[in-house]
Amino acid sequence: MTTVSSSHRKSQPWTRNELILAINLYCKIPFGTIHIRNPKLIELATLLGRTPGSVSYKLANFASIDPTLDRKGAAHTSKLDRDVWTEFFNNWEEMAYESESQMAALKKEPLHDADGNDIYPENHVGDDALRLVKTRVNQQFFRHMILSTYDNRCCITGLSVPDLLVASHIVPWAQDKKNRLNPSNGLCLNALHDKAFDRHLISLSDDFKVMVSPRLKEYREVTDDAGYRFLMESEGKEIRLPRRFLPDVGLVRRHRGLSSDPYR
Incomplete structure (x- = not known):
């Protein structure tokens, strides 16, 4: 791990x-963990040669x-x-990958995909291969960001x-390149509700009710069966909203509009 003297930096x-x-x-x-005792914050401070307080x-x-x-900071x-x-x-795809690459270089570690697999960009030759690398790394970034935004629930x-x-x-x-990594285009869902949401069997209202x-x-x-009842019991339930990166209502409306059966 490469570090710089904190007294110097x-x-x-x-x-x-x-x-x-830092971004x-x-x-x-999670937003509530921005404090000097957070191990991730201490790790970044050490890598940059700065104090956790800084x-x-x-x-x-x-x-x-x-x-x-x-609430502002x-x-x-x-x-x-x-x-x-x-x-x-304004440029999620490029900046997420750049920041992940810089962090990996500082730690002298490989990049990772959403499943935790090691990725070595130098082993992938050609534009298509490198695009795939970037996609896999960015999907990992998006997963970490969304799960932390919703406090891993x-x-x-x-x-x-x-x-x-x-x-x-x-x-x-695949349908909105600009918002692929936008956290306001993300929800943390369990696997069953994710599949139902992806298949447009459930959606959200403008006031974030199922x-x-x-x-x-x-x-x-x-x-x-139990799985069907589990989905149906969610109807009308207001989702747990995060403290930041709230779902974008415009994107929620687009999701409803993509259904072949209009929601009533």
Whole structure:
């Protein structure tokens, strides 16, 4: 692990590359854990040669910029803070991959995909292969970001078994390149509700209550198993909303519009 002396770096201005890594961390830890005792924050501080207090304060600065937060953090942001934040949030695909690559290089570790498999970009030759690498790394970033945003719980049922949780896209990955990694296009769902959401058997209302499609209700005539009841019991239930990165209502409406059976 490469580090820089904190006594040398702590008073130095933050660089663009350091800010990218700080935004990466901001996106991947639960909002309530932005404090100097967080092991992930301490790790980044060590890698950058800065104090945990310095990193914590920088994350609080980002909270003051974050438009999805009602409660704002520290207000002493620099122009570079705001510029890098805008760059990151306007170009999720490139910036997520750049920040993940920089973090891996600092740690002298390989990149990882969403299943935890090691990825070595240098072993993948050609544009198509490198695009696949970027996709796999970015999907890992999206999963970490969405699960942490929802405190590692299904937003419908509260289930908190990591292996059964999915970072679901509201508008599918293939249908909206701009919003593929936008956290407001994500929900943390258990595997069954994720599949039902993906197949448009359930959706959300504008006030974030679960809607059940007429198509799913038709199955009442032929099945009454536990899985079906589990889905049906969700109807009308308001999801657990995160403290930041709230679902985008426009994207929720698009999801409902993609159903072959209009929700009523």
